[in-house]
Amino acid sequence: MEPASGNLLADQTYAVQTDGAKTFTFDQFTRSDFSPAFSPVTYTTSTLPSFVTFDSTSRTFTFDSDDNAIAAGSPYTIEVSARDGQHYVNDPAIVISFTLTVMAYPVALSSSSINNMQYLVGNSAVTQTLSPCTTNYLGPTSITYSMRLTDLTPFPTHGMSFSSLTILVQTIDQNNDGLYSIEMIC
Secondary structure (H helix, E strand, O other): OEOOOOOOOOOEEEEOOOOOOEEEEOOOOEOOOOOOOOOOOEEEEOOOOOOEEEEOOOOEEEEOOOOHHHHHHOOEEEEEEEEOOOOOOOOOOEEEEEEEEEEOOOOOEEOOOOOOOOOOOOOOOEEEEOOOOEEOOOOOOOOOOEEEEOOOOEOOOOOEEEEOOEEEEOOOOHHHOOOOOEEEEO
């Protein structure tokens, strides 16, 4: 069985979230001595990644995912086997493969600003609850948060704490007096 000319199994590129459901159809395989009296050519595939489906009747692959994690396994090699009913017993299947390269969606995070806080040593606690960071990525996300000083040193643990997007300031220690410039890291 010789492959038909034209749109065979060319390497493919898929961009997560940008491409949506992308399809790729390849041309029918033919054989010079193929007889219409026998079964048509049948197609099977190797094990496919979870975001790839294959319709053997139309010879169409569909790539669809909004999960950047699939890019970690890229590139993927996908094999297609073709057989016809006339030569099924005597001839091995033709196996052709293509490479599927997955590009992750560039994720942008944005955070809210931290308002100035004033605290007098020994007074009741002062708190500020921050808005969560937002992302342009539609797939599954897990955003973690931490705090640090803007000079990139760790967030002070004496008299200050950060939990569940809330900054708490309270101390009776005069040694903690000072100006602290802090930032949230998403």
